[in-house]
Ligand SMILES: [Zn+2]
């Protein structure tokens with residue numbers, strides 16, 4: 445195999461540069477993948493905008509790859525061997541501390557340590573998915589795909605895992621529920637699929653009028669209602685649809701927008717659940733805690749994807765039950781990482797992007 449690997453390095457001034465790094469040696473407890481595709485999401489857009497630490501950096505926290513080298517101990521621990529296609533969980537986790545044992549990803553040993561965010565000052569350097577090869581840290585959590593899974597479709601493992609994690613697990617969506625999904629982006633549509641799999645009776649998706657085409661995609665994927673939240677009052681619409689009761693579950697996957705959280709408390713039914721899956725980076729000005737208390741609403745924040753939720757996601761990808769291919773709009777090489785980010789951010793005029801893989 446190659447002795448060096450190309451990687452797209454992001455600088456703090458919104459500039460990518462392709463560099464070459466030595467392919468690292470591995471130890472008994474580590475490994476190496478050949479990256480076959482790396483999904484990108486809103487977090488990549490925020491990283492590009494300079495919202496995080498550690499620049500320069502090799503981004504890429506949603507990588508899929510083929511095991512190229514693996515130590516004996518790691519092969520036993522992970523249950524994989526050379527040639528297997530695997531999905532890599534973004535967060536490094538010890539698996540033994542109390543937060544890890546509770547299935548949370550804020551490990552007491554590593555904190556929030558994720559592929560795609562490592563400082564680039566020490567070997568093994570290749571710790572992000574925007575690269576030809578990626579080193580596997582001994583405390584990596586990974587999952588094996590069924591043989592012959594399409595690598596680009598496989599790169600849906602992270603958003604679809606999030607859909608299951610937030611809709612089924614965090615929100616405990618049940619058969620017959622009415623679910624509101626605020627945001628018709630990648631995460632929103634994956635939550636929609638997970639809500640359908642959970643047996644939701646009505647699924648209401650909201651976004652802005654400018655994202656009408658994404659709302660149309662939501663309808664195509666089985667939403668019962670699609671609402672342009674800046675044209676029609678989404679709170680009133682949800683009450684109308686639910687006979688005044690409100691939704692059982694509201695999921696905020698709207699990114700940094702604040703109003704959806706305020707609306708969510710108003711549109712959820714008494715005793716219902718609101719899940720916030722988006723970083724807002726600031727306090728909420730119109731949020732009235734009493735509205736939540738009066739209705740005994742459960743408000744949950746979610747940061748990442750629990751390990752158990754990757755399994756139904758990966759099985760569903762392999763099944764081909766949903767036409768995920770219709771959502772995959774772009775496959776770009778490392779040399780076009782900046783274009784990938786700008787496409788996903790909606791900053792390329794006259795070109796629609798939904799799901800993008802870098803490989
Ligand atoms: Zn992501």
Ligand SMILES: [Zn+2]
Nearest residue numbers: 538541544551
């Ligand atoms: Zn831990």
